[in-house]
Amino acid sequence: MSYVVTVETCLPDGAGELDALQQVGASALLEHGFDAVEGIEGPGGVEVDVLETIVAVHPRGSIVKVFVHAPSLETAEDAVGSVAAEVLERSELLADWVVESSEVKLHIDLTRESLEAADGPDAPPSDLRARRARHTAGADPADVTHPTRPVDGADGADGSGDEDEDQADLEAQIRALAPRLIAFGPLFFGAADPEAAELAAGALVYASEVLIDELYDDVQTLADGETNVAECRAELWHLAELPPRYGLAYDELFARRFLVTAIALTTRFTDGSFRELGCLAEELVLKLLLQQAHSTLDLYGLLGDDVAEALERFADEVYEDMDFEWLYDDARDGVDEDPALAGMGVTPLAIGTWFTPFDDDRYVHPYAVDEEAGRQSTHD
Numbered sequence: 001m002s003y004v005v006t007v008e009t010c011l012p013d014g015a016g017e018l019d020a021l022q023q024v025g026a027s028a029l030l031e032h033g034f035d036a037v038e039g040i041e042g043p044g045g046v047e048v049d050v051l052e053t054i055v056a057v058h059p060r061g062s063i064v065k066v067f068v069h070a071p072s073l074e075t076a077e078d079a080v081g082s083v084a085a086e087v088l089e090r091s092e093l094l095a096d097w098v099v100e101s102s103e104v105k106l107h108i109d110l111t112r113e114s115l116e117a118a119d120g121p122d123a124p125p126s127d128l129r130a131r132r133a134r135h136t137a138g139a140d141p142a143d144v145t146h147p148t149r150p151v152d153g154a155d156g157a158d159g160s161g162d163e164d165e166d167q168a169d170l171e172a173q174i175r176a177l178a179p180r181l182i183a184f185g186p187l188f189f190g191a192a193d194p195e196a197a198e199l200a201a202g203a204l205v206y207a208s209e210v211l212i213d214e215l216y217d218d219v220q221t222l223a224d225g226e227t228n229v230a231e232c233r234a235e236l237w238h239l240a241e242l243p244p245r246y247g248l249a250y251d252e253l254f255a256r257r258f259l260v261t262a263i264a265l266t267t268r269f270t271d272g273s274f275r276e277l278g279c280l281a282e283e284l285v286l287k288l289l290l291q292q293a294h295s296t297l298d299l300y301g302l303l304g305d306d307v308a309e310a311l312e313r314f315a316d317e318v319y320e321d322m323d324f325e326w327l328y329d330d331a332r333d334g335v336d337e338d339p340a341l342a343g344m345g346v347t348p349l350a351i352g353t354w355f356t357p358f359d360d361d362r363y364v365h366p367y368a369v370d371e372e373a374g375r376q377s378t379h380d
Contacts, residue, residue, distance in 0.1 A: 005080040010061035017059035033087035040079040177205040183274035190313030196306035207292035208266040243327035257368040264365040278362035
């Protein structure tokens with residue numbers, strides 16, 4: 001069975017943050033270390049095949065996605081966690097780093113499918129880890145359905161009471177994530193009810209995990225098909241939601257840069273280092289993140305007017321302008337290439353500038369940043 005194991009590493013206590021050059025170096029060391037691994041011997045001598053590894057380094061550590069074939073979820077997690085620790089230990093410069101976690105992430109949409117099937121022949125295992133293994137084996141976006149919510153007023157005789165309980169559990173899980181949105185206090189969500197602000201904040205954290213996991217899937221889809229978004233015949237989770245006029249330019253390399261940008265941005269949201277959006281690509285990441293938060297809450301009947309208002313206020317606070325929305329307007333086709341707009345204070349919109357920092361004080365991950373702004377390409 002195929003799994004995507006997420007390994008999170010961090011710097012040792014007391015270590016200063018990595019600067020841009022150090023991040024590039026750490027990324028190269030991690031990539032080299034994992035590339036040297038073709039297979040892992042799991043518990044009991046079970047073989048685990050490593051298919052691909054994607055590395056993203058941030059100022060406080062790294063996030064590594066390891067695609068593997070393994071007989072069970074537990075075997076995949078244990079084996080990948082072990083090899084991650086070994087990769088760090090073998091590198092003199094990374095030997096003090098710590099493996100914080102090695103786990104297969106669970107999508108809330110797929111969890112909901114289990115709940116919907118709970119009384120039927122497709123009922124999931126009662127054990128949570130067994131259920132998680134079933135749901136994280138891989139799914140095509142086209143195969144994931146969004147079940148209809150129960151009609152208001154239905155009584156518990158038809159099972160809606162259980163659904164209400166499940167909904168309450170999901171809401172509690174999302175609310176519990178709110179404290180992880182360290183960079184933003186309640187004021188970023190306006191004068192909304194504190195409970196609405198908490199639910200909105202938790203939804204953004206949860207949406208971050210889903211967005212990143214599904215962007216990984218999109219990268220893999222483009223890589224497998226050796227194609228771009230415009231010509232891709234497979235379903236994509238998020239990249240197809242970018243401005244369609246540039247669909248031919250959204251190839252595997254673009255997708256990787258966009259993914260790393262998403263990781264860098266959401267990391268700053270949750271480690272408290274966020275100050276402002278760094279480039280147009282981050283503006284687009286935030287648009288997708290907000291869409292994911294809305295759709296997750298709406299799917300489970302949690303998107304009340306007060307929560308929607310809190311998310312809208314958050315967007316107003318974080319975005320400095322909405323110039324990037326012009327890219328979605330067919331009537332404004334070509335506006336991104338008009339040099340006259342630069343003198344009007346309009347953000348440069350040409351795709352060659354999407355990963356260029358807005359100014360010298362903005363942060364863009366060194367893997368993603370446009371070459372003219374300092375990225376050293378390894379793909380030429």
